[in-house]
Amino acid sequence: MINDEWSVNGLRVIKISRNELEVTVIPELGGLIWSIRYNGNELLHHHKDPEPIEYFREGLTPEDFYNVVFFGGWFEVIPNAGYASKYAGVFFGLHDETPYLPWRVEYDEEVDEYSMLMIVTLRKYPLKLYRRIRLINSNEVLVKERLINLSGQNLKFSWLHHPNFGGDLLSECTTLELPEGTEVEVDKYLNGDSSILEPGYRGFFPMVKSKDGGMIDLSRFPRGINTNDLVYVPNVNGNWFRLINEDLGITLEANWDSSVFRSMWLWRPLGGGLNYPWFSRIYAASIELATSWPATGLAGQVKAGTAYEIQGNGELNTWIRFKITS
Numbered sequence: 001m002i003n004d005e006w007s008v009n010g011l012r013v014i015k016i017s018r019n020e021l022e023v024t025v026i027p028e029l030g031g032l033i034w035s036i037r038y039n040g041n042e043l044l045h046h047h048k049d050p051e052p053i054e055y056f057r058e059g060l061t062p063e064d065f066y067n068v069v070f071f072g073g074w075f076e077v078i079p080n081a082g083y084a085s086k087y088a089g090v091f092f093g094l095h096d097e098t099p100y101l102p103w104r105v106e107y108d109e110e111v112d113e114y115s116m117l118m119i120v121t122l123r124k125y126p127l128k129l130y131r132r133i134r135l136i137n138s139n140e141v142l143v144k145e146r147l148i149n150l151s152g153q154n155l156k157f158s159w160l161h162h163p164n165f166g167g168d169l170l171s172e173c174t175t176l177e178l179p180e181g182t183e184v185e186v187d188k189y190l191n192g193d194s195s196i197l198e199p200g201y202r203g204f205f206p207m208v209k210s211k212d213g214g215m216i217d218l219s220r221f222p223r224g225i226n227t228n229d230l231v232y233v234p235n236v237n238g239n240w241f242r243l244i245n246e247d248l249g250i251t252l253e254a255n256w257d258s259s260v261f262r263s264m265w266l267w268r269p270l271g272g273g274l275n276y277p278w279f280s281r282i283y284a285a286s287i288e289l290a291t292s293w294p295a296t297g298l299a300g301q302v303k304a305g306t307a308y309e310i311q312g313n314g315e316l317n318t319w320i321r322f323k324i325t326s
Contacts, residue, residue, distance in 0.1 A: 001113055004105075009051045014105060018114050019138035021324070026050055026073075030099035031118050031131065033074035033163075038139065038324040043252060045166025045284035047072040053100055066094040067277035072164050072284070075099045078147070079125045079157035081290060083189070085297025087156070090124045092298060095160070097122050098129065126151040127310075140323045147316040156307040158292035161261065161320060165243060165252075166284040173247035176219045176266075176287065178205045179238030184218070184266070187230035187294060194228040194273020205233070218266060226271030226280050232293045233264035241287055253323045254287070260308070260318040261289035289320065 006013035008026070013034070016023045024035035029050055036043040050071050063084050077099055080092035098120055107116040115134035122128070130146040149155055182205040186197045197216060198209045206219035208231065218231060239258035244251045267286035272278025291308040292301040301307040310316050 002107055002116060009049065011050055011052060014116060016114060016116060016133065016135055018135040021135055021138050021141070023133060023135065023141060025105075025116070025118070025133065027103045027105050027118060029053065029071065030075050030101060031103035031120060032071065032099075033133070034071075035073065036141065036322070036324075038250065039326060041169065041248060041250060042167030043165060043169040043250075043324070044074055045072040045164040045170070045282075047164075047282060047284075061093075063094055065100070069100070070277075072166065074161070074163035076131075077158075077160040077162060078129060079122065079127060079155075079159070080298045081158040081160035081292060082295035082297045082301070085299035087297075087299040087302060088125075092124070094297075095162070097124055103131075121150075125155065125157070127155065127157065139325060140321065143320045145318050147310060147318075149310045149312060149314050152312040154309055154312050156298065156302050156309050158290070158298050158301050158307055159260070160265070160291075161256075161289040162286055163288070164284045164286045168248060169243060169245055169250060169252060170221055170283065170285055171245060171247060172220070172222055173245055174221055174285075175244045175246065176206070176221075176285070177242040177244065178233070179236075179240065182233055182237055183235070184208060185232045185234055187232065189295060190228070190230045192228065192273065194226065194271075194278075195230075196225070196227045197229045197231065218268070221268070221270060221283075221285055223270070223283060226273055227268065228271070228273045228278065229268045230295060231266040231268070233266070234293055236262060236264055243285070243287070248326070250324065250326045253325070254289075254320065255323075256289050256320040257318040260291060260316065261320075263290045263293045263306070264288060265290055265293065265295065 003015045022037045103120040128148045186201040188199040265288040269282045272282040292306040
């Protein structure tokens, strides 16, 4: 069932529900999937109340903009996943452009009362994205997408799905599972005062080395450590992950098209650190699906050889599925 009679701070809110499962979307905020609730339990992190992006534009640098308009939820980024960069004559800010654009919504309850189609055309880059969200049963969300190149030239880009898990799902009783033998590499660029992992360390999930020489378990999410770290899975060796809350008895399992989303970013803002931008107020886990790495932005990813390419006038189809069980 689709309900579009909701709003928050002047923003249109659309809810899709099917028995125990409810997904809430805010199209004007970059097509943000704001909430996934299962049996009344919230699975996504909410950092602050949603507000129109236009309220924040004045006086912000491109690097600051993302931090100020980070609301939480699940958003996606095309064509510049990561830090600000310049490529093909275009300057991109942090996680630019799709999170900052209004998306259009199309749905027809008579055809399918459990799905909606969202569409966005980029402004800086000639790409158009179609995203259909469907509740295929009472515990499963399927996202199918089609990316179209509106130009005749081949285009390099990076694409990132950025679900921020939190709410009832994330606690000290939550465990992250990845395929056995998953290789990881600690980011070299975030490396601020709130980062506790050794920059550039390579090893196998779940254990990575900390700056003080100890070992940190990436499968767990302790409170009270006030840290902010980013770790990559450069090449996925299986197209799944699981988040298991042992206390609630809830498991979220993700599957996806690993021919497109070939890498993962594991962002761990467990408090986030002192001062700007998190001021010790965030507790989330972002298990992100990416075409490219590291988080240096498109120009850096092109240089590293990890950017994705779409042919002139071509299209690309892909999918992601979340299944929740208890």
